[in-house]
Amino acid sequence: MPAIQNDPATGGDAPLDMSLRLERGGTVSDQVYDALRHAIVTVRVLPGASISENRICRSLGVSRTPVRSAIVRLAEDGLIDVYPQKGSFVAPIRLAAIAESRFIRRVLEVAVVRDAGAVWNATHSAAARAAIAEQARAIAAGESEAFFRADEHFHHIFSLAAGHEGAWAAIVQANSRLGRFHRLFGNKDRLPVVLQEHTGVIDALDAGEVDRAAHRLEDHIDKVFTLIDHLPEDLRRLVEG
Amino acid sequence: MPAIQNDPATGGDAPLDMSLRLERGGTVSDQVYDALRHAIVTVRVLPGASISENRICRSLGVSRTPVRSAIVRLAEDGLIDVYPQKGSFVAPIRLAAIAESRFIRRVLEVAVVRDAGAVWNATHSAAARAAIAEQARAIAAGESEAFFRADEHFHHIFSLAAGHEGAWAAIVQANSRLGRFHRLFGNKDRLPVVLQEHTGVIDALDAGEVDRAAHRLEDHIDKVFTLIDHLPEDLRRLVEG
DNA sequence: CGTCATCCGCTTGTATACTAGTGTCCCGCC
DNA sequence: GGCGGGACACTAGTATACAAGCGGATGACG
Numbered sequence: 001m002p003a004i005q006n007d008p009a010t011g012g013d014a015p016l017d018m019s020l021r022l023e024r025g026g027t028v029s030d031q032v033y034d035a036l037r038h039a040i041v042t043v044r045v046l047p048g049a050s051i052s053e054n055r056i057c058r059s060l061g062v063s064r065t066p067v068r069s070a071i072v073r074l075a076e077d078g079l080i081d082v083y084p085q086k087g088s089f090v091a092p093i094r095l096a097a098i099a100e101s102r103f104i105r106r107v108l109e110v111a112v113v114r115d116a117g118a119v120w121n122a123t124h125s126a127a128a129r130a131a132i133a134e135q136a137r138a139i140a141a142g143e144s145e146a147f148f149r150a151d152e153h154f155h156h157i158f159s160l161a162a163g164h165e166g167a168w169a170a171i172v173q174a175n176s177r178l179g180r181f182h183r184l185f186g187n188k189d190r191l192p193v194v195l196q197e198h199t200g201v202i203d204a205l206d207a208g209e210v211d212r213a214a215h216r217l218e219d220h221i222d223k224v225f226t227l228i229d230h231l232p233e234d235l236r237r238l239v240e241g
Numbered sequence: 242m243p244a245i246q247n248d249p250a251t252g253g254d255a256p257l258d259m260s261l262r263l264e265r266g267g268t269v270s271d272q273v274y275d276a277l278r279h280a281i282v283t284v285r286v287l288p289g290a291s292i293s294e295n296r297i298c299r300s301l302g303v304s305r306t307p308v309r310s311a312i313v314r315l316a317e318d319g320l321i322d323v324y325p326q327k328g329s330f331v332a333p334i335r336l337a338a339i340a341e342s343r344f345i346r347r348v349l350e351v352a353v354v355r356d357a358g359a360v361w362n363a364t365h366s367a368a369a370r371a372a373i374a375e376q377a378r379a380i381a382a383g384e385s386e387a388f389f390r391a392d393e394h395f396h397h398i399f400s401l402a403a404g405h406e407g408a409w410a411a412i413v414q415a416n417s418r419l420g421r422f423h424r425l426f427g428n429k430d431r432l433p434v435v436l437q438e439h440t441g442v443i444d445a446l447d448a449g450e451v452d453r454a455a456h457r458l459e460d461h462i463d464k465v466f467t468l469i470d471h472l473p474e475d476l477r478r479l480v481e482g
Numbered sequence: 483c484g485t486c487a488t489c490c491g492c493t494t495g496t497a498t499a500c501t502a503g504t505g506t507c508c509c510g511c512c
Numbered sequence: 513g514g515c516g517g518g519a520c521a522c523t524a525g526t527a528t529a530c531a532a533g534c535g536g537a538t539g540a541c542g
Contacts (some may be wrong), residue, residue: 100407166341
């Protein structure tokens with residue numbers, strides 16, 4: 001199955017099939033939601049791409065109703081902008097929104113990791129290091145999506161340890177915007193550095209030095225923003241601001 | 242028009258009209274969403290109340306489609322739980338979720354107010370004190386909804402000053418859960434104290450003492466949780482956990 | 483050749499009909 | 513009287529048809 005993709009040179013609004021496939025059970029609406037969300041977050045469909053309800057429901061062989069339902073939810077998530085009577089489009093990556101998402105994530109995660117430090121034990125440490133190992137494997141294998149999945153898993157461990165599932169939900173929501181930014185502008189050379197930073201946080205936690213862990217995590221998340229200074233010119237038009 | 246309300250003694254799932262009215266323009270779906278959300282957050286419909294699509298669309302004189310769209314969005318907000326083929330119900334107030342919302346709000350608002358302190362000026366101060374004055378007026382007039390509205394406005398000022406609109410959106414989302422808790426279990430005797438705490442934060446900001454302002458705000462938000470220790474027995478069953 | 487009006491196709495929004503599943507209530511049976 | 517089964521009302525999920533509005537293309541007119 002060829003991964004037909006919107007041509008970046010046209011601004012990404014070419015009316016092409018986005019090779020969506022419905023996977024698991026559940027309602028059709030949920031399946032469409034998952035498929036669309038995954039396609040957007042992994043930038044298989046680029047910011048600005050046209051999301052036509054008719055095209056999608058034809059492409060998936062379902063009616064407009066569940067597709068509309070999924071789009072409503074994605075609009076609520078801020079991943080799709082709906083312009084009545086004109087069209088729906090994958091939300092652009094706004095630099096202001098990226099800055100806010102980074103702020104939210106940094107503040108919440110630092111607070112979470114401080115709480116996690118109070119109950120940190122060997123089990124948590126082992127889980128975190130396993131996630132780091134998976135990231136290393138993904139880098140070696142060149143599986144970028146596996147890397148991002150393991151990255152999310154790594155960061156989730158702090159929330160799990162601290163019992164802050166609600167905060168994790170908020171972090172994930174902020175991350176859905178950051179995720180697209182990472183995948184578009186992430187530098188492969190930095191991936192090993194990410195692993196070092198992750199390891200540094202866990203080392204500090206294992207040593208019981210919560211403050212140091214918090215500062216390292218803060219620096220780690222802040223580093224994301226250095227990407228903005230080095231936006232490749234050919235991708236710069238995919239962001240606003 | 243009598244404000245027919247679900248009977249608390251029955252668990253709130255009496256199939257009664259909830260006196261919804263559509264106000265302003267925009268799409269019908271948006272109007273239904275606003276009306277339902279307002280009714281839920283202000284606990285005019287209690288946690289556990291049945292949300293029947295058919296009943297609502299009959300009551301409002303619209304079709305099921307926009308009602309469904311609104312319910313999907315509210316479910317995404319965590320205010321409604323949808324059980325396929327069984328029914329949709331106003332989400333219960335889960336103590337765990339309240340704790341998480343408080344955590345999120347405290348962490349985010351403290352970080353925001355620190356940034357706001359860096360740019361704090363007389364205009365911000367005047368706006369904040371105006372909001373406090375409005376709260377005092379609302380207390381004197383016994384207009385509880387006006388009080389809550391002014392309270393939200395007060396807290397919004399920090400985000401506006403610091404330019405953290407995204408963080409404010411996250412705060413509002415967490416607050417939609419806390420809001421119901423406040424309205425159900427809030428103690429009227431504490432309202433004047435709230436005003437004092439608000440004034441204390443602004444005083445500290447005006448004096449340029451950002452740390453003190455942050456600590457006062459943190460204490461202020463944490464005080465919410467003292468309500469949990471004094472849940473009236475007759476309302477206790479409205480919460481989970 | 484330029485400009486304006488009209489038409490047509492596309493979009494999302496809304497209304498209605500149908501499907502599949504669940505829980506209840508009532509009636510018949512034991 | 514107690515228990516079991518089936519009809520029935522109700523739920524949300526899905527499909528389809530219609531309405532309203534925007535925009536571009538097209539063709540006539542100046």
